[in-house]
Amino acid sequence: MTRQIPTRLAALAVVGVLLVSLPLLGLLARVPWTGFLGDVDDASQALQISAVVSVLATLAAVTLGVPLGWVLARGTFRGRTVLRAAVLLPIVLPPVVSGVALLASLGRSGPVGGLLDDLFGITLPFTTAGAVVAATFVAVPFVTLVAEAGFRGVNRELEDIAATLGAGPWRRFRRVAIPQTAPALAAGVVLGWARALGEFGATITFAGNLPGRTQTLPLAIFFELEQEPEAAFSLSLLLVLVSVAALAVARRSWVR
Numbered sequence: 001m002t003r004q005i006p007t008r009l010a011a012l013a014v015v016g017v018l019l020v021s022l023p024l025l026g027l028l029a030r031v032p033w034t035g036f037l038g039d040v041d042d043a044s045q046a047l048q049i050s051a052v053v054s055v056l057a058t059l060a061a062v063t064l065g066v067p068l069g070w071v072l073a074r075g076t077f078r079g080r081t082v083l084r085a086a087v088l089l090p091i092v093l094p095p096v097v098s099g100v101a102l103l104a105s106l107g108r109s110g111p112v113g114g115l116l117d118d119l120f121g122i123t124l125p126f127t128t129a130g131a132v133v134a135a136t137f138v139a140v141p142f143v144t145l146v147a148e149a150g151f152r153g154v155n156r157e158l159e160d161i162a163a164t165l166g167a168g169p170w171r172r173f174r175r176v177a178i179p180q181t182a183p184a185l186a187a188g189v190v191l192g193w194a195r196a197l198g199e200f201g202a203t204i205t206f207a208g209n210l211p212g213r214t215q216t217l218p219l220a221i222f223f224e225l226e227q228e229p230e231a232a233f234s235l236s237l238l239l240v241l242v243s244v245a246a247l248a249v250a251r252r253s254w255v256r
Contacts, residue, residue, distance in 0.1 A: 032230045039234035046220035057135035057196035061143045069147025095201020102206040130207040135196035143192040150184030194246035
């Protein structure tokens, strides 16, 4: 029996589809196709910086987010709700607020940034490393959220069996939990990478928009929008294509 969709819900769904698709169609209409490859080539430096920043940020986000996901999924300590809220806060924070918060803590006058500068001579603001930190800050919650959901679905009976065979906690984590959550973790990696690649607000606030140093592809688009809008349309389409591919990979991993 075919289930019919209520007319009002269908109408609202159509409006939602139009709201999402019309801007993308407008972007496609404005892309200078004859100069698309040339615009992308001109932004090769920003592409390279984006690649380096997003990959390093993803590695850092996975290193931190997977253990956090495990703790949130299995921990029974007080304050777990507060910890989850704190970890996921960057998702809902305005990007510029994230940048200001990073400056307040990791800037030269900040408590952590001052120590790094005094003890090790490390300065993060307006450096490539600072761009990595900003991208990691916004990517960690996505990896953590997906990892927590994956770990909650682990078959604990298999862990109990492994324990009776002499496997310790770390081995059970590596040999039982991780294989079961691999598809979800793969989706988290892709989503975290896509978020790091598209980061703008925290990066421009904390790391600046320095060509050849901190200017990632989203910052290059912002710069080109004021100087050469057609190039901005080309680079925006490039990011859209990358984002669509990332979502497709993440969905396949999650479903699998």
